[in-house]
Amino acid sequence: MAAAIAKGEKLPMFAIGKSNSPRCFKNIKHLPTQYTSQKKSWMSGDIFEEWDRKFRVDGRKIAHIINNCPAHPTLSNLTNVQLVFLPPNTTSMLQPMDQGVIRSLKAFYRGEVVRLISRALEEKKSLVQRYQFCKE
Secondary structure, three states, X not given: OOOEOOOOXXXXXXXXXOOOOOHHHOOOOOOOOEEEEOOOOOOOHHHHHHHHHHHHHHOOOEEEEEOOOOOOOOOOOOOOEXXXXXXXXXXXXXXXXXXXXXXXXXXXXXXXXHHHHHHHHHOOOOHHHHOHHHHO
């Protein structure tokens, strides 16, 4: 998930997967993103409540604009996070992150992966050897 604050502040990337400890993260001690697991890899009420606690501790209030996916719960007990649901069938027109931010992020990420593979091939190293910086 990509998120930002209207003032221009970028929030750390957030990934949701099915597995508590995916095999692809084996031997990786540091991820450049926050990762959590959820049975169906969807945003859940627990995740929204965790964010609410975090923003309460930080003394911040936010409005989180999300699409109207049925998996997104409506919660009334949030104090520092207000969930704002977009109208049906308008996500691609109204959702701020769909206006090019996510596309740019994916293009940048793919470019970095290609450069990583290219450097590993040039140095005749395996990707695991080349990707040692994540094991800090």
